[in-house]
Amino acid sequence: MLSPEEYKTEYEDTLESELPTRPISTLRDIQYLYGRLYTLATAGGGEFSAYLTPDESRDILNEPESLVALQIDLAADGTASLAEEPVFVTSLTEQLVPAVAHCDYDSSAGIDHSITHRTGQDKSPDKIAGYLVDRLTRWAVDDVVEEIAADHEDGWLIDSLASLGKDESLSERIQTATESQLDGTTTALTTIRVRPPGSDKYFYPGELATETAGSDQTDVFQVAMRARKLSKLVDKNAASNSTGSAVDFITGEESQTVGMAEDPLNYFLGKQHESFPGLDPEEAWRSHPISEDGAVTIINAQTFIDSCSYRALNMRVYYLPYFFGRPTTEKALALYDILYNVYQNDDLTPVEAAYRSYRGDSTFGITSDLELRFYVGAIRYQQAKRFDVFGDTLDGALMYPVDLSDSHQTVIESPLFTARGSSDRTPPLPTHPDWDLLTPTSQLRSIATGWYLTQTFPDLEPNEDTSPDDYRIEALVGILSGEPLLVEELLDAYTQAITDSAGDDHPSLTVASQFAQLTALANADLLKTNDPRYEPLTQETTYNSLATMTNTESIRADGGSTALKRTEKLESFINDTPAINEDAQRRSAFLLGVLIGQVSGYQESKENRATTLVDQYPIKGLTIKKFKRTLHEAVDKDIVYSRDNRMSGTMYAEVVDELRKAISASKTDPDEWKMDTTDLRFYYSLGVTYGLNDYEPDDESNETNVDKEE
Structure with missing residues (x-):
């Protein structure tokens, strides 16, 4: 296969005459263009080149x-x-x-x-x-x-x-x-x-x-070869002779066409009746006519199309770059450069290859006026010669995943996850060097391959089928094509993932990853809602007040108390998180989780207890009806430990005080709340994660104690 430099040298002066004359508007157009570029790169031009391998x-x-x-x-x-x-x-x-x-x-x-x-x-x-x-x-x-x-x-x-x-x-x-x-x-x-x-x-x-x-x-040997290959395109997939004279679907010219041609994505097949209702394989050349040479050229797209696909969510995801409008020499050379680099590098996704080209790190750089687009499709193998297309779009664009990657990296580098200034308090949420979504690196490959969602969504069993209405499919295609995700369904997936997580420990790193992702999606304008209650979750967040708090030197200048530092940190986090700040019920769920997380940290560190409040009140056990009882028992346990430490006040009083204010602000008894269970559990789990991460072993020794001699 010619390198991009060799390709330019060979075809720059003649390439335009080899390209389709109409704008790219269908998946078949993309396949045909890929096949033409591949044929020229391997077999060259000529009447029979498309048939050679x-x-x-x-x-x-x-x-x-x-x-x-x-x-x-x-x-x-x-x-x-x-x-x-x-x-x-x-x-x-x-x-x-x-x-x-x-x-x-x-x-x-x-x-x-x-x-x-x-x-x-x-x-x-x-x-x-x-x-x-x-x-x-x-x-x-x-x-x-x-x-x-x-x-x-x-x-x-x-x-x-x-x-x-x-x-x-x-x-x-x-x-x-x-x-x-x-x-x-x-x-x-x-x-x-x-x-x-x-x-x-x-x-x-x-x-x-x-x-x-x-x-x-x-040319008798080539003519015979061509006839043998074409014979396989008209008598397969339950058709004996699906061919006839019609207007070619690709060129718009009348020619001898075939209706049951092979398809590199296994999409336009005889068994795909849901794509072509009432399909008669023998007459398929009428409903989906492709010229004989066009059909063979499309088959030749297989190499490039396979290179631009990967496994994700038990499906095959295709991410096919193309340029909007009619193909030109400039566009074709830039596209070939992307496809060649993906083909040569198994670890490079089309998004990464295109981004390299966009940054000028390849032979033919992409400029914004070339209008790069992507076809995005998720296709699952179901049974012999049957493939289900669960989601596809021609509207994918390079900057959607690039912007999301940048947004996620900014979130991880923010005070939400990274300690700033002279404060010795931990940041609100934990990080881990071996946890991809909690490290400040590019997420571009993770987003493109679907791994970005796999880490935060419920696990799929190795042999589990993905259903057509599985939200992860819609979410993946949505992210790649810039279509905002429905935040209610996203929370549902998050909650299922953390309630299904194996092991007895609270899934702090999973929850932290989910919240980082949720924040990044909102900041990249990739969240939407049909319910006003969830509108705050879609708002951009910067955590500016948290940054100010952690950079304030006066916090420790006079030996300020641990409780004061905890209070300012908690207030800053709440103020910077609209979903919590603007909804009293959601804020109550979060604060209950914070209290249980902090008390559990104390129990494990000071009391050496194997079973803590987190174990007693797991995420999947919390409901609206159990909220009050869980709250009372958590506060009671906090008071008991405060007395045991002979404290003049209540341990973690700042959390208890905020809890009382939040419940009062809800203006209804918790038993009558209309809050969704998924919403309740997600923000409760976020609070537990915050509380466990906020606890430090010497916290209570810095609180004001009652004089032990009295």
Whole structure:
């Protein structure tokens, strides 16, 4: 495959004439463009280039004994005979790739479409001899090939090969010659070399269609190859002959079309009746007509399309870059640069490759006026030849995931997770160097591959199917295409994930990751709601007052109390979080969690208790009806420990005081709250995470105690 630099050198002056003339508007347009770029990069231009598969032999290029040809002499009377030296063995070189004109057929039981055929891995000389015999006894007598021979002016060439194949001594002679030429097992292309009447040179099948053969040139082998490949596009997927003259879906020109062509995304298939209601496979060329050459070009897109896909959420996610509008030379070169880099680097996603190009780190930089877009699709394999398309859009854009990545990194670097100034208080939420969403690094790859959501959403079992209404699919496609996510459904997924989490410990790092993600999504304008109660969750947050608090030198200048530091930190966090600050019920749930987290930290550190309040009141056990009882028992336990420490006041009084204010501000008894359970549990879990992270072992020793001598 040509490098981007070689591609530009080869095609810059002629590329525009090779490209579609209409703007990119469908997935089929993208596939066709990919296939055209790939064909030019591998097989070059020409009438039959789209049908050739040179990449199928790249792995044996320049290997010893990687090309084995049966040499045949042609006579003026139309007969053929084996040459004096029947078998010719050499290395397959770059120069010989177009000469052998190989067209692969992906079938373990069949032969390749071209007369050139690739062997299996490490075949013995007798097996190689069998492949050579097949060139005459199988390929030359194939029904489709015989039809071409009957109609083509040079069909006698194929007929002569078929006649030669009837020679009963042929197989033995070829085997003897092959064994004498090969040293051992090999993987090779097997083909023919023919010497036309009166010529002293032997020509490979592809050379006969070029000026190399002079007056003996003929395209009969390529025409037969093309017919064999096309025959597989009209009789598959429950159709026997889905072909007819119609307007090509891609070019808009009338041509011979096929209706059941292969599809690199396994989307436009005969069993996909939900995509084409009432589909009749035999008449598919009427409802979805693709020209014969167009169908083959689309198949050639497979390599680039596979490179731009990855596994996520038990599905295959396709992220296909393209440029809005009609393809031009500038756009095509920039697109090829992205596709080539993704193909060459298995660890590089299309988003990352495009971002490198955007930053000028590649051969052809992307400028904003080129209007880069992405097709985003999530497709799940269901059963044999059945694939479900759960979500797709043509509106993906580079800056949606880039902006979200930047937003997430800013959140992690903010005082929400990073201590600032001279305060020795921990930040509100914990971080961990081995927890991806809690480290201040780029999340671009994580977002593009779906790992960004996988870390915060409920786990999928290895064999669990993803249902069409699974919110994670909508969320993934939404993030990649800039469509805001419904925050209610996001909270539901978060809550399910933390209530399902294995183990006895509170999932602090998961909760912290979810809150970081929620904040980043809001700041990137990727959250929406249909319920006014959730509107504060969609607002941008900066945690400015928290930054001011943690940078205030006066906090410790006079040896200020631990309780004062805790109070200012808690007030700052609440003030900077609209979802908590603007909703008394949500604030109450959060503060209850804070109190239970702080008391639990005390129990574990000072009391050496194996079972703490967090264990007694887990996330999944909290409901509106249990809120008051949980609150009373938490406050009671706080008072007990305050007395045990002979404190003049109540331990964590700042939290208890805020709790009383919040419940009073709700203006209703907690038993009558209309708060959703998912909302309650998420902010309760956030509070527990805050409280556990806020606790420090010497907190209580810094509180004001009653004189122990009294």
